[in-house]
Amino acid sequence: MSARRVPLLLLPLVALLVLASCADRAPSPATPSSAAGGDAFPVELRPEGAPPVTIDRRPERIVSLSPSTTETLFAVGAGEQVVAVDSASTYPPEAPKTSLSGLNLDPEAIAGYNPDLVIVESDLESKLADALAKTGVTTLVLPAPKSLDAAYEQFALVGKATGHRAEGEDLARRTREEIGKLVADTPKPDERLSYYHELDPSLYSATSATFIGQVYGLFGLTNIADQGDPEALGGYPQLSAERILRADPDLIFLADSKCCGQNADTVAARPGWDTLSAVRHDRVFALNDDIASRWSPRLVELVRTVAEAVAPRASR
Template sequence: MPRLSRLLPLLPLLCAAVLAGCAERPPSAETPAGSAGFPVELRPEGAPAVTIEKRPERIVSLSPSATEVLYAVGAGPQVVAVDSASTYPEQAPRTDLSGLNLDPEAIAAHDPDLVVVESDLDGRLTGALAKTGTTTLVLPAATSLRAAYDQFELLGRATGYPDEGADLARRTRTEIQKIVRETPEPAEPLTYYHELDPTYYSVTSKTFIGQVYGLFGLVNIADQGDPDAASDYPQLSAERILEADPDLIFLADTHCCGQNAETVAARPGWDTLTAVEHGRVYPLDDDIASRWTPRLVDFVHAVSTAVTEASR
């Protein structure tokens, strides 16, 4: 007891010293990396606003594009499950979950604190998961390059990597602008046909994909003179394509449907097309040509290569 009585007068000084020591420590010593900045309110374009109270530690991604961006901003270690269509990156924990047929029970089984989806009709998934304390972030398909960059930044903020998200958007934008700037301009506008599948479904210039081609001033035969007159993903006829005789053909059905320059040339009458005769049929990676991710740079580079070769 005498020893304790001697220490009692020193307790205020000891506490002050401890507090001073804590104050001198850098924030990273007390706060886990990426945990600062919460709660954060997010307002994705075309979807409900959502508030994330704290850094998510268990993320389920049911959007292939979101999956790629999550890993690109550094949130990969927080991802515990992705949908069956999320094929990139290779280390993503793929499951049989579907981003189209949403199953709240199957999703909740992964014990997520954040779920990212492309759509949630009537908010049914959001409502069901909210009962388990899980936040749902809806990120609709990007409709423009600007919208894609915004989603890079938003996913960075949602996961505790705001600086990384902003940097990813900046770097992707800069690389794409550089590619477009350094691509030679053809003497006359070039026409193109973008194929989604062998039944001749295509895209108009209004779509995200069509806007990428628009960076190079290419003329889309699927617009048929007016991109507002058709659906965003019209089905063309073989006769229409042969009549339009595009300068360039881009195949976004190489993985799904095994299409290539040889199969295109073998189609009735297609061997007479300008693009086929001049070797301007360009196979694309189906995923890269359809997702709004940092790999957009690869898609833009492929289009640049085609325009450069056609301009010689």
């Protein structure tokens, strides 16, 4: 999760000089103000929580080092412009997956793909942007959004950055509407339900102050991880088994089913967990880890899963 990032190592000066001198990409031809698809360039982007960026011409060689953004690039129709994605970008299947890392950023390895635009989730002290700028490559930082509205804004921004403005705006609108309809159509339980969202078997969780917590908040669920302060520990506290047993959540959502093989049976086998209401009443839900941790258009699938978990608890 984003709460546990590996610091970016500083590259020796000589490496940066070699990187700058060895770039042999031919200069891109001048692009008219109206690019493919009727999108005008240059465009200025102001992503929330990141430095503003100006993209002079429609990017034709994009490297994505953010799994969420990789999904969005393909969703807005920019897939053919993507030449490389990081090792964690598992969707869509046709994405050109490589050994690049979005955590340990390597300017030389990234430059080897001859990009004209690189998209990352985080760039500590702009080290990557500064290094790639020496070769004329633009770096766009798109941090994890703090709200659903911020996620929708990123969809539109990715479209604007890649020459697919209309598609990005349409994706944002459709995702917002689909999620809104799912929430509106879900019967409301007679009593407020509590839940536990598990990130890994060591009992790390996400509070209601996080992006994932806001999804559950759409259905009025109470997060047992809040413990009086949803902002504590960056919103990703490690709970104790005693705390979870004491809270006795009505619903349990497992975002560690793919990575760690967790499911209703493994949860029930934990000491004392067979006494939990969620276990006894078959209310343990295994999520797709990737969908549950990304702010991509597949958010709709996560919201649908939560809606299906909540609906049976309402009176008909």
